[in-house]
Structure formats: structure tokens, C-alpha cells
Amino acid sequence: MAANPMTQFEVYRIGPEIKIGAFDISFTNASLFMVISSVAILIIFNLGSKKNLMLPNKIQLLAELSYTFVSKMISDTAGSKAKPYFAFIFSLFMFVLFCNMFGMIPYTFTVTSHIIVTFVLAAFIFIGVTIVGFIKHGFGYLKLFVPSGVPIVLLPLIVVIEIISYLSRPVSLSVRLFANMMAGHTMMKVFGGFVISLGIVGGWLPLSFSVALTGLEILVAFLQAYVFAILTCIYLNDALNLHH
Amino acid sequence: MIRKIFFQSIFFNFFFLKEIFAAESGGMPQLNPEFWISQIFWLTLSFGILYIVLSKLILPKISANLESRKSLIQENIEAAELQRKDSETKLKDYENIVSKSKIEASNILNEARKKALKDISSKKEILDKQIDDEIKKAEQEIDTLKKSAPAKINKIAIETSSELIKKIIGTEINNSSLSAIVDDLSKRNGDKYYDN
Numbered sequence: 001m002a003a004n005p006m007t008q009f010e011v012y013r014i015g016p017e018i019k020i021g022a023f024d025i026s027f028t029n030a031s032l033f034m035v036i037s038s039v040a041i042l043i044i045f046n047l048g049s050k051k052n053l054m055l056p057n058k059i060q061l062l063a064e065l066s067y068t069f070v071s072k073m074i075s076d077t078a079g080s081k082a083k084p085y086f087a088f089i090f091s092l093f094m095f096v097l098f099c100n101m102f103g104m105i106p107y108t109f110t111v112t113s114h115i116i117v118t119f120v121l122a123a124f125i126f127i128g129v130t131i132v133g134f135i136k137h138g139f140g141y142l143k144l145f146v147p148s149g150v151p152i153v154l155l156p157l158i159v160v161i162e163i164i165s166y167l168s169r170p171v172s173l174s175v176r177l178f179a180n181m182m183a184g185h186t187m188m189k190v191f192g193g194f195v196i197s198l199g200i201v202g203g204w205l206p207l208s209f210s211v212a213l214t215g216l217e218i219l220v221a222f223l224q225a226y227v228f229a230i231l232t233c234i235y236l237n238d239a240l241n242l243h244h
Numbered sequence: 245m246i247r248k249i250f251f252q253s254i255f256f257n258f259f260f261l262k263e264i265f266a267a268e269s270g271g272m273p274q275l276n277p278e279f280w281i282s283q284i285f286w287l288t289l290s291f292g293i294l295y296i297v298l299s300k301l302i303l304p305k306i307s308a309n310l311e312s313r314k315s316l317i318q319e320n321i322e323a324a325e326l327q328r329k330d331s332e333t334k335l336k337d338y339e340n341i342v343s344k345s346k347i348e349a350s351n352i353l354n355e356a357r358k359k360a361l362k363d364i365s366s367k368k369e370i371l372d373k374q375i376d377d378e379i380k381k382a383e384q385e386i387d388t389l390k391k392s393a394p395a396k397i398n399k400i401a402i403e404t405s406s407e408l409i410k411k412i413i414g415t416e417i418n419n420s421s422l423s424a425i426v427d428d429l430s431k432r433n434g435d436k437y438y439d440n
Binding site for chain 2: 006007009010011013023024025026027028030031034035037038041042045046048049052054060063064067068086087088090091094095111113114115116117120121178182
């Protein structure tokens with residue numbers, strides 16, 4: 001089992017099989033870690049907002065620093081108009097971050113290493129941003145596909161390229177996160193396997209690599225959550241402030 | 245199973261190629277559609293609850309906490325500013341009082357000095373007058389003494405000379421002739437001893 005680095009991504013049922021109509025919605029290990037991440041976020045931020053101390057304690061400081069971090073990120077990229085979407089982007093960032101970070105604990109399951117999870121998030125963002133754009137600008141939102149200052153001859157080509165790039169947003173957004181998480185965890189598993197197979201004599205080199213990779217993967221876990229959130233902000237910015 | 249795959253391929257049709265891979269054993273578990281619906285369901289549920297609780301309960305509280313701390317700090321800064329201004333005005337008042345009292349003190353000192361000088365000069369005048377009076381009296385006495393002095397001296401001179409003559413010669417001489425001689429001598433040498 002340990003030989004195959006992909007077995008860590010396997011989803012299996014925990015508890016009984018639950019079905020609604022034809023759909024299998026059984027509780028799985030993936031569901032378990034989604035719930036754990038959400039509950040952990042809620043506990044931390046509930047503790048961090050319970051008492052309003054003049055001098056914040058550690059957990060309150062953590063909650064408030066996260067709050068100001070995300071709110072600064074949103075105001076920097078999407079401006080003040082994006083304020084109503086703060087709660088969504090905050091929960092998105094925290095959810096992805098916690099799922100990534102919980103995945104770094106050995107023997108856990110990384111929710112975000114599954115394309116279906118990241119794709120659902122990305123598709124929801126894509127559809128939501130498109131709806132926001134059409135509500136704010138009506139059919140004027142289609143001007144997004146017609147950049148200003150382009151020669152009329154090139155315009156059909158540019159419009160096609162713009163449409164393709166717009167439609168590929170959810171794919172790129174979801175695949176970026178999924179591929180990063182999956183590649184990192186696979187690589188760590190492979191190096192871990194080398195430690196065992198090379199034994200006490202030769203295992204030190206892959207072990208040190210593994211340690212270094214753990215640090216790198218923690219960085220990647222944070223960075224990908226950040227990138228996911230900031231790209232959402234940028235898409236939202238396109239929808240709220242039409243630049244083209 | 246076939247129905248399920250068909251359903252999923254409608255919604256996620258751009259994965260249709262990957263589903264072929266998923267059918268193979270030992271492929272990527274991510275592409276196995278067996279638990280896709282389950283994952284979507286649980287993702288929606290957990291993320292939905294997370295979003296609702298965060299946006300309705302927790303984030304407003306954090307934002308209120310931050311705002312209240314900000315306003316408290318602002319209020320404190322304003323209060324400190326007010327107190328600083330207050331203390332500055334009080335310091336100015338204090339300095340005014342000190343300078344006023346200094347001027348008053350110097351005025352009082354000057355007046356006292358003038359008064360003292362006046363007193364001293366008036367007393368000095370009185371004293372001078374008294375001294376002058378005393379001097380005049382003394383001078384008058386000296387004058388009367390001076391005036392009466394030659395006559396007495398003449399008398400004493402006549403008496404002593406008559407007694408001397410008596411003892412030396414043994415005869416009495418007429419007082420009137422003696423007094424004529426003494427008067428003559430005193431007139432001649434009187435200028436040496438007296439001013440008159």
C-alpha cells in the first residue's frame with residue numbers, strides 16, 4: 001500500500017452509505033476533513049472574537065490579524081466596492097488555508113488535492129463573478145471582451161482570445177490549487193518511500209529532502225490559499241470596476 | 245453506475261477524457277467519480293455553514309471589536325490632547341501670576357525704601373537742628389565765659405601779686421596801684437590769649 005504514492009488521495013466511506021435518490025452522499029474521509037477544517041476555523045475565530053480586550057490575547061490577535069490581512073488584500077486588489085464580498089472571500093481563504101494545512105499533518109487527507117473540490121469552488125466563483133458583473137453593468141459587462149485601443153482588424157481575434165481566457169478562469173483556478181497540492185504530497189510520499197527502501201545507510205539523504213520539502217509544502221499550502229483568494233479578488237475587481 | 249456517470253458527464257463534461265483514466269486501476273483517485281457527488285455535497289454543506297456563521301456572527305463581532313478599539317484609542321488621544329492644552333493654559337496662568345507678584349513685590353520694596361529714606365532725612369534734619377541749637381548754646385556760654393574770664397584773671401593776679409609782694413618785701417602795697425599795673429599788662433598781652 002505504501003508503495004503507491006497515490007493511495008493517500010483515495011476517498012473511502014466512513015460509516016453507512018447515505019443515498020438521496022440516485023446520489024451517493026455518504027460521509028467519507030474527505031467530508032471528515034472538510035468538517036474538521038470548518039469547525040477549527042469557527043472555533044478559532046469564535047474564541048478570537050468572544051472577548052473584546054483592549055490588549056488582545058494571542059487568539060484574539062490571530063483573528064484580528066487575519067481579518068485585517070484579508071480586508072487589506074481585498075481593498076488593495078478590488079477596491080472599496082468589494083466590501084460586501086469580504087465575508088465570502090475571508091471564508092474562502094480560511095477554508096482553503098485550513099484544508100491545505102490539515103493536509104500537512106501525516107496520515108490526514110488533503111481536501112484540496114481533489115479536482116472536484118477545487119473545481120466546484122472555482123466554478124462557484126466564476127458563476128458568481130459573472131452574475132455580479134452582469135448585475136452591475138448589464139450587457140455592458142460584455143465590453144470586458146473588447147479591449148480599448150485595439151485595431152479594428154485584430155478585434156475579432158482579440159475578442160475570441162478574451163472569451164477563451166475568461167472561460168478558462170475556473171479551470172486554471174481549480175487546476176492550479178489541485179495540481180500544487182497533489183504534486184507536493186505525491187513528492188513527499190515518494191521521498192518518504194525512498195527513506196524506507198534505502199534503509200539506515202542511504203536513507204538520510206531522502207529524509208533530509210523530506211524535511212526540507214515539508215517546509216516548502218507548508219509555504220505552498222499558504223501561498224496557494226493566498227493565490228486562490230487573490231485571484232478571486234482580481235476576478236471580482238474585473239466585474240465591479242470595468243476597466244476595458 | 246452508468247446513469248451516475250452519465251449525469252456527471254453532463255455537468256462536468258470537460259472531464260470526460262479523464263473518466264476513462266479513472267476507470268483504470270491504479271490511476272489518480274481524484275478522477276474516480278464514485279464520491280464526487282458526496283464531496284460536492286459535503287463541501288457545499290461545510291463551506292455554506294462556515295460562510296453563514298462567519299458572515300453573520302463572527303466577522304461582525306471582530307469588526308466591531310476593531311472599531312471599538314480604534315475609537316477608544318482615538319478618544320484617549322483626544323482626551324490627552326485636551327489635557328495637554330489645559331495644562332499649557334494653566335502653566336501660562338501660573339507664569340502670569342508669578343510675574344505679576346514679582347512686579348508687585350518690587351513696587352512694595354521701592355515704596356518701602358522711599359519711605360525709609362524720607363524718615364531718615366526728616367530725622368536727620370531734626371537732629372541737625374538740635375545739634376545746631378546745642379552748638380549755639382555752647383558757643384554763647386563760651387562767649388560769656390570768655391567775656392568774664394579776663395576780669396577774674398585780673399582779680400586773681402592782683403590778689404596773688406599782693407600776697408607775693410607782702411611775703412617777699414613784707415609791706416603792704418596799695419591795691420589800686422597793683423590793679424593799674426595788672427590792667428596795663430593784661431591789655432598789652434591779652435591779645436596773645438584772647439580773641440578780644
